[in-house]
Amino acid sequence: MRGFPDGESMIVAEELTKIFDDFLAVDRISLFVPSGKVMVLLGKNGAGKTTTVRMLTSILRPSSGSARVAGFDVVKQAEKVRASVGVLTEHHGLYGRMNTEEYLQFFGSLYGLSARESMQRAVPLLERFDLQVARKKRLSEFSKGMRQKLALVRALLHDPPVLLLDEPTSAMDPESARSVRDAIVQLRKQGRTVLLCTHNLAEAEELADLVAIIHGGRILIQETPEKVKEILLGAPEFEVKLARPLDAWPSGLPAGVTLRESDGDRARFYIESPAQTNPHFLRWMLEQHLEVISFQEVPRSLEQAFLELVKERESGEVYA
Template sequence: MIVAQGLTKYFDTFLAVDHVDLQVPQGEVLVLLGKNGAGKTTTVRMLTSILRPSNGWAKVAGYDVVEQADQVRASVGVLTEHHGLYGRMTSEEYLQFFGSLYRLPRSESARRAKPLLELFGLDEARKKRLGEYSKGMRQKLALVRALMHDPPVLLLDEPTSAMDPESARTVRDAIARLRGQGRTILLCTHNLAEGEELADRVAIIQAGRILIHGAVEDVKRKLLGPVIYEARFAQAVTQAPAGLPAGVSFIEARGDALIFQVENPTEQNPDLLQSLMSQGLRVIAFQEVSRSLEQAFLEAVRNHGEVQNA
């Protein structure tokens, strides 16, 4: 649904995006992570046919972003970083206006707007001028605007950044539902917990280059090493057990727990447990140590910095 190959953008001599390759199949969410100025917005603007790539190509919803720009724009719903609403309009007028630009009849715009405004809790404020809206309300209305023409692809830049926790939850649930409806979503966020919750895939961008791109767990494994498991025992343990199965490495002992790194959990975890118990250790718990996307992101950014410094 979204494919980019060697996507590059120069502003005069400044290289903003450097040979970006992306692939987001239909019905998946790709979370694009990166520091400010990493090239996320420029990438999104190329995918929405606002900026022309200096090199490379991209297709969105099957349309080429350069050759079929109109079709791309008609197929994409975009939530921009700055919502840019018109303060003297009401939300009803605003959505009618954008509906007209997507060539929706007035009655159809009204029909589509109503459930969306209700979903995001804006129904009661529909006659209010947008200048009186709070930041969160504006952000939700901008999201409604992006959904008005029922696009198969959504490009969302920081969709919950200005929202209270309740509104943010509503939006996250809505995004999950949209993915369930088969929409392809590219999400730029600095909220890594949110990214982890919603992402099928993740791409980390730094200085215009994609450092890593893939399924969330694959990315974590690549950046943080094999999965880590913690075994807790009925007694305190101080040293590494002998005769560990191949592919399992001991990391450390923590009071009544031992920490291991396992290359292939499906095959090696049963052997590991058997080995521990055969040594007389009474296992009372065995669980994966969760590693956040945030750790992976920081690791990626740090490694990139080291590579650059080297």
């Protein structure tokens, strides 16, 4: 597998635009995915995710803008791009009359691999995804989950440095989905760059180094998951639980701490820069003789952030 130096972008899209006849599908999007990172592309149906992936795999020609994948221009070096990318498409339609080995050997041969080389590479992948028992099975007999896993094996067969995965765990049972997520983590450790399109926000939160939210063909935000949540949901929220209820919280909270709500023995605060502010805040509570039982961050999900952004976008506000 060919890698890029750490931090160098394996996927670079600048002002990428796609217009179908009179429909603007993707509108001047820019993406930067460093080598060895997982970027999750989040968006509603019809947001432009698949069109973006198709442009990055040189299937669709951008109407304007440019993109480089694994160092190759998606327009001028389309074949090199396709040779460097493993793609799991939304519709992975397999050839029902072939068996697993024939199928993988066929795709291997299109990447210049002999039947033997294809099987040497395929066997460990089949084992990882529990498909080794189905090596001679006709693909028409595969369940949805098995088809999805086989499509993933096909995408990995030629050992590509970049993976573009469209809904890799949809239609899978929880166990299979877990094995695919583990595989993605493993692939990242091996230095591969992954662009993952998904509707599964928990999965996105678990896997993403970077998140890009796409809506109406435009990238609304592109950041780390934590930063996305901070930008969209405000300062992190912490909850304090006391041994005894209070009538009212003492005044004079430290700088950076804002009381959000209090209810007897519980209170919630917005705290800016928790790393700096929390020690002061804890000391302040001790000085106020407050009997603190617990002090913890209120978990906030990417889902909340996504929904918040889409709602705000529809009301007209746009994030850079």
